[in-house]
Amino acid sequence: MLLEASNASKTFRARRGGTSVDAVVNANLQARPGDFVAIVGESGSGKSTLARMLLGLIPATSGSVALDGTDLASMSKTQRIRYRRTVQAVLQDPAGSLNPRKTVGRIVGEVVRLHNIARGRDAVVDTVAETLELVGMVPAASFLGRFPHELSGGQRQRVLIARAIVLGPRIIVADEAVSALDASVKAGVLQLMDDLRRRLGVGYVFITHDLPVVKKVAEYVYVMKSGEIVEEGTKDQIFTAPEHPYTTTLLSAAPTLAASYGPPE
Amino acid sequence: MTTTGTPLLQVENLRVHLPTGSRTEVEAVSSVSLAVRRGERVGIVGESGSGKTVTGRAIAGLLPTSPRVRVQGSIRFDGREMVGAPPKAWDQVRSRTVGMVFQDPLTYLNPVMKIGRQVHEAIPPGRQRSGENGDVLHFLSLAGLENVRELAQRFPHELSGGMRQRVLIAIAIAKMPDLLVADEPTTALDATVQQRVLTTLDETVAELDTSLILISHDIAVVAGMTDRIYVMYAGHVVESGRTREVLEKPEHPYTQALLRSVRSLTEDGVELYSIPESLRASWARKEEARAS
Numbered sequence: 068m069l070l071e072a073s074n075a076s077k078t079f080r081a082r083r084g085g086t087s088v089d090a091v092v093n094a095n096l097q098a099r100p101g102d103f104v105a106i107v108g109e110s111g112s113g114k115s116t117l118a119r120m121l122l123g124l125i126p127a128t129s130g131s132v133a134l135d136g137t138d139l140a141s142m143s144k145t146q147r148i149r150y151r152r153t154v155q156a157v158l159q160d161p162a163g164s165l166n167p168r169k170t171v172g173r174i175v176g177e178v179v180r181l182h183n184i185a186r187g188r189d190a191v192v193d194t195v196a197e198t199l200e201l202v203g204m205v206p207a208a209s210f211l212g213r214f215p216h217e218l219s220g221g222q223r224q225r226v227l228i229a230r231a232i233v234l235g236p237r238i239i240v241a242d243e244a245v246s247a248l249d250a251s252v253k254a255g256v257l258q259l260m261d262d263l264r265r266r267l268g269v270g271y272v273f274i275t276h277d278l279p280v281v282k283k284v285a286e287y288v289y290v291m292k293s294g295e296i297v298e299e300g301t302k303d304q305i306f307t308a309p310e311h312p313y314t315t316t317l318l319s320a321a322p323t324l325a326a327s328y329g330p331p332e
Numbered sequence: 333m334t335t336t337g338t339p340l341l342q343v344e345n346l347r348v349h350l351p352t353g354s355r356t357e358v359e360a361v362s363s364v365s366l367a368v369r370r371g372e373r374v375g376i377v378g379e380s381g382s383g384k385t386v387t388g389r390a391i392a393g394l395l396p397t398s399p400r401v402r403v404q405g406s407i408r409f410d411g412r413e414m415v416g417a418p419p420k421a422w423d424q425v426r427s428r429t430v431g432m433v434f435q436d437p438l439t440y441l442n443p444v445m446k447i448g449r450q451v452h453e454a455i456p457p458g459r460q461r462s463g464e465n466g467d468v469l470h471f472l473s474l475a476g477l478e479n480v481r482e483l484a485q486r487f488p489h490e491l492s493g494g495m496r497q498r499v500l501i502a503i504a505i506a507k508m509p510d511l512l513v514a515d516e517p518t519t520a521l522d523a524t525v526q527q528r529v530l531t532t533l534d535e536t537v538a539e540l541d542t543s544l545i546l547i548s549h550d551i552a553v554v555a556g557m558t559d560r561i562y563v564m565y566a567g568h569v570v571e572s573g574r575t576r577e578v579l580e581k582p583e584h585p586y587t588q589a590l591l592r593s594v595r596s597l598t599e600d601g602v603e604l605y606s607i608p609e610s611l612r613a614s615w616a617r618k619e620e621a622r623a624s
Contacts, residue, residue, distance in 0.1 A: 109522040109523075109524055109525065110493065110522050111492075219381075220380060249379040249380055249549050250379075250549070250550075250551070250590065250593045250594045250597055251379065251589070251590065251593040251605075251606050251607040252379070252606065253593075253597060254593045254596050254597055254604040254605055254606040255604075255606030257597075257604055258604045258606060261604075276522045276523055277523075278523060279597055279598040280597060282598075282600075283597055283598075283604070316524060317523065317524060320523040320524040320526070320527045321523045322523075322526070322527070322530075322550070322552040322553055322555075322556060323552055323598050324551060324552050324555055324579065324591075324594060324595065324598065
C-alpha cells in the first residue's frame with residue numbers, strides 16, 4: 068500500500084485585489100504502512116496544508132494525491148469512505164478537536180457506528196473499550212463516561228488516537244500531534260504511537276516543527292520551506308549531513324539541555 | 333549579582349485558591365517561596381497544572397480581583413508587603429515595578445489599536461524622554477524590531493507571531509520595570525523564531541538591567557537563560573538552586589524523572605521515558621504531608 072503525493076500543489080485564491088498564495092508547490096511524498104515519515108518546517112511553510120491534502124480535506128490545485136495509484140480526485144463515494152478508513156488524522160489541539168459536550172464513549176462510539184465497525188449498543192461499547200485499552204487508557208470503563216475537560220492533555224491526545232485507530236487505518240497523518248504537550252506526556256504519546264506501529268503496522272506522516280522529536284522517532288524526513296520540499300532523506304542523512312542551508316538553520320535552532328547550561332555569556 | 337540586602341522580590345509560603353465552580357475551588361498554588369535579586373534571572377519550570385502560571389500572575393498582581401480568589405502568604409517588593417495591599421498600591425507596582433510578557437500575544441494586544449499607540453500607552457507619564465514618537469520607536473527597536481517607524485503604524489494582525497511577541501516585550505519594557513515576568517514567551521513559536529525572541533529577551537534584560545522571571549515547561553529554554561531555577565510540581569516548589577547544579581545533580585525524584593524524560597526526547601540511544609502515574613501520586617502525597 069502506498070500513499071503518494073505527486074507534484075501536488077495548492078494555491079489559495081486571494082480576495083479581490085490581493086495576490087494569491089502558493090501554499091504548497093509541487094510536493095512529492097510517499098508514505099507506507101509501518102513507515103515513520105516526518106514533514107518538518109516552520110509555521111507558514113505549508114506543511115499543514117500538505118497534511119490536509121493528504122487527508123483529502125482540501126483538493127490539490129494541480130498534481131495529485133493517490134492511494135495505490137488511485138487519484139483522490141477521481142474516487143467514487145465508496146472508494147472515498149474506504150480512503151477515510153485507511154488514512155486517518157490526529158490533529159494538534161486535542162481540546163479543539165473533541166466535542167466538549169460528548170463523553171469519551173460517545174466520541175469514539177459515533178465513529179464506530181458511522182463506519183459500521185460494530186452494530187448494536189453492546190458491541191459498540193465493547194469496541195470502544197478495547198480501543199481505549201489499546202491506547203493505554205486503563206481501565207477503559209472509568210473513561211467511557213468522562214468529558215474532555217475531565218481529562219489531562221495527554222489523555223485527550225490518546226482519545227484522538229483511539230478515535231483514529233478504531234477504524235483500523237493503515238496510515239495516520241499526525242499534524243503537530245505532540246507539540247503542545249509536556250516532555251513526559253510527549254514521551255508517553257510517542258511511545259504509544261511507536262507501540263501501535265509495531266503491533267498494528269500503522270504508518271505515520273508526522274508533521275511537526277519539533278526537530279528533537281523527529282530525530283527520535285522518524286525514519287524518513289521531508290523539510291519544507293515556503294511551500295516547497297527543499298530537502299528529503301533518511302533521518303541520518305538529514306541530521307548528520309544536511310544539504311540545504313535552511314535545514315542547517317532549523318537544526319541549530321532547536322534548544323537542547325546540553326547546549327544551554329547557564330546564561331549566555 | 334549581590335547576595336546581601338533585601339531582594340527585589342521575596343515570596344514566602346504563597347498559597348492561592350481559585351474558584352472552579354459556583355461552590356468548588358482548587359488550591360492552584362500550595363506553598364511557594366522564592367526570591368529574586370536585582371539583575372538576577374530566575375526560572376520557574378514545571379508541567380501544565382503545576383501552578384507556575386498562577387504563581388507568575390500572583391507576583392504581577394494579575395489574578396482576578398474576586399473575593400473567591402484567595403491569595404495567602406507573602407509577596408514583597410523591596411520589602412513592601414503586597415498580599416492584602418490596597419488596589420492603589422498594586423497599581424503602582426504594576427505600572428512601575430513589574431512588567432509581564434504572555435504566551436499568546438494576540439490575546440494581549442488590542443486588535444484595533446496601532447502598535448505605536450499600544451507601546452506609548454505603557455510608558456508611565458513623567459518617564460517620557462525623547463517625545464512620544466521617539467520613546468515608542470526606542471522601545472520597539474530595543475525589543476529587536478526593525479523598520480520601527482513603519483511598524484508603529486501597523487495593526488497586530490499585520491504582524492507575524494514572532495514580531496507580535498517582540499511588541500509585547502516592547503510594551504513590557506516601556507515602563508522600565510525592575511522585574512520582567514515572562515510566562516511561556518516562546519511556547520507558541522517555531523524553533524527558529526523562538527531562538528530569535530529569546531535572544532531579544534536576553535539582550536533587552538541585560539541592556540536595561542532588569543530582573544527576569546522566566547516561566548516555562550521547556551527546561552531547555554529556561555536552562556539557557558537563567559542563573560537560578562525553581563522546579564514546581566503540584567503547587568509546590570520541590571527543588572531550587574543554581575540552574576546548572578539543579579540540572580546536573582537534581583535531588584528531588586520529580587526533577588530527576590522530568591530530566592530523564594526530557595533527555596529521552598532529545599538524546600540518541602535513550603529509550604523514551606514517561607513519568608508513571610503511580611510515581612506522580614506518591615510525590616503529590618509526600619508534598620502534601622511536608623507542607624502541612
